[in-house]
Amino acid sequence: MENIKGIIFDYGGTIDSRGVHWSEVIWAGYQANAVPVDKSTFRDAYVFAERELARTRHILPHHTFADLLLIKMRIELQWLVDQQHLPADAVERWAKPVADYCYDAARNSIADARPVLDELYSRFPMVLVSNFYGNVEAVLEDFDLRRYFRSIIESAVVGIRKPDPRIFSLGVEALGLPPQQVLVVGDSYKKDIVPAESIGCRVAWLKGKGWTPEEDAQMHPAIISTLSQVLQMVD
Structure with a gap:
C-alpha cells in the first residue's frame, strides 16, 4: 500500500480487544465467572446497558476504563436482576469479577x-477516531496510549457518531492530509471501513468475532487478523 502519510485508529x-467485538469479551467474562445466564439473555442485557449509557450520563470524563467497566457491569447485572434472570445479589457477586476479567483482557x-x-x-x-462515552482521554492516559x-476525535465530544463519515473527515482534517494518503484501521465493517472508504481513505479491517453473523460473513480485500499486519501494509 503506497503513499500512506498518516493513520487513523479506532x-x-x-x-x-484484537478486533473482537466487546460483547464477546464481556460474555467470556460472564462465562469465566460462571454467571448463570445464556448468551441470548446476556446480549439483551448488553444492548440495554449500551442504550442506558447513551441516554444517561453515567460515565464522566475522569473515569478510567476500570471505572467504566464496573459501571457497565452494574447496569447489565441490575437489568438481569430486574428481569428475574439472576438473583438479587448478582450485582454484588459478579460486577467486579467480570469487570476485572475484562480489564485484564484489554490490558493484554x-x-x-x-x-x-x-x-x-x-x-x-x-x-x-472513536465512538466513546466522553472519557476516552482518561482511558488512553490510564493505558499510556495518549502520547501516540x-x-x-471522540463521538461524545464532537457530537458525531460512526458510521457518519463526517467523524472520519474530522480525523483527516486533524492530520492535514488528503484522504487518499490516510489509512484507517478499525474493527467494524459498517462503522469503520464503509464510512472511511466513502470519503476516500485507505483501510485495514481488523476482523475478529463480530456482533452479527452478517458481519462475520462479510469479506473485504483489506482484512487483517492482527495489528502487526498494518506494518506490512505500510512498508
Whole structure:
C-alpha cells in the first residue's frame, strides 16, 4: 500500500480487544465467572446497558476504563436482576469479577498492540477516531496510549457518531492530509471501513468475532487478523 502519510485508529475493539467485538469479551467474562445466564439473555442485557449509557450520563470524563467497566457491569447485572434472570445479589457477586476479567483482557490486548503503535508512531502522524462515552482521554492516559495520537476525535465530544463519515473527515482534517494518503484501521465493517472508504481513505479491517453473523460473513480485500499486519501494509 503506497503513499500512506498518516493513520487513523479506532480504539474500542481495535486496540483493546484484537478486533473482537466487546460483547464477546464481556460474555467470556460472564462465562469465566460462571454467571448463570445464556448468551441470548446476556446480549439483551448488553444492548440495554449500551442504550442506558447513551441516554444517561453515567460515565464522566475522569473515569478510567476500570471505572467504566464496573459501571457497565452494574447496569447489565441490575437489568438481569430486574428481569428475574439472576438473583438479587448478582450485582454484588459478579460486577467486579467480570469487570476485572475484562480489564485484564484489554490490558493484554493493548500490550500486544504497543509494539505496533511504537513503530507506526515513529513513522507516521496518527489520530484516534472513536465512538466513546466522553472519557476516552482518561482511558488512553490510564493505558499510556495518549502520547501516540496527535488528536482525539471522540463521538461524545464532537457530537458525531460512526458510521457518519463526517467523524472520519474530522480525523483527516486533524492530520492535514488528503484522504487518499490516510489509512484507517478499525474493527467494524459498517462503522469503520464503509464510512472511511466513502470519503476516500485507505483501510485495514481488523476482523475478529463480530456482533452479527452478517458481519462475520462479510469479506473485504483489506482484512487483517492482527495489528502487526498494518506494518506490512505500510512498508
